[in-house]
Amino acid sequence: MNELRSFQVAFRGILTASRDEKHMKFHLVAAVLTTGAALWLEFSAVEWIVLILVISGMLALEMINTAIEKLVDLVEPEWNELAGKIKDIAAGACLVYACGAAVIGCILYIPKLLAWLG
Numbered sequence: 001m002n003e004l005r006s007f008q009v010a011f012r013g014i015l016t017a018s019r020d021e022k023h024m025k026f027h028l029v030a031a032v033l034t035t036g037a038a039l040w041l042e043f044s045a046v047e048w049i050v051l052i053l054v055i056s057g058m059l060a061l062e063m064i065n066t067a068i069e070k071l072v073d074l075v076e077p078e079w080n081e082l083a084g085k086i087k088d089i090a091a092g093a094c095l096v097y098a099c100g101a102a103v104i105g106c107i108l109y110i111p112k113l114l115a116w117l118g
């Protein structure tokens with residue numbers, strides 16, 4: 001697979017996840033809102049780097065979780081204890097990252113919002 005084709009299939013994966021997955025849609029809306037707020041609050045370069053790492057990490061992790069869910073459904077369409085555990089663990093990984101992202105968001109935004117309020 002040449003470089004352009006690799007890029008095309010990866011981009012198709014992003015579009016598929018964004019179109020089909022409700023959690024991915026939620027994260028994309030959150031990404032747009034937090035980016036807009038960062039523009040408005042005039043984030044520094046370091047704050048932008050942290051925000052971009054958090055947003056891209058959350059989106060990438062959600063896509064990996066979706067891929068694991070689909071793989072489990074493909075391999076084991078029936079109810080299966082191990083399949084359930086695999087899905088639970090993948091979902092747990094997203095929750096861990098989302099909690100960290102929420103704390104980082106508070107650290108980034110609350111002081112700036114308090115300063116803006118005066």
Ligand SMILES: Nc1ncnc2c1ncn2[C@@H]1O[C@H](COP(=O)(O)OP(=O)(O)OP(=O)(O)O)[C@@H](O)[C@H]1O
Nearest residue numbers: 021022069076077078079080081083084087088091
């Ligand atoms: N084949 C299965 N065997 C056992 N338990 C399952 C199975 N499929 C799903 N589960 C259980 O149901 C939970 C939800 O699974 P599901 O695939 O519906 O994910 P979801 O988080 O609702 O994602 P989405 O809404 O994107 O489909 C899993 O975390 C797991 O506990």
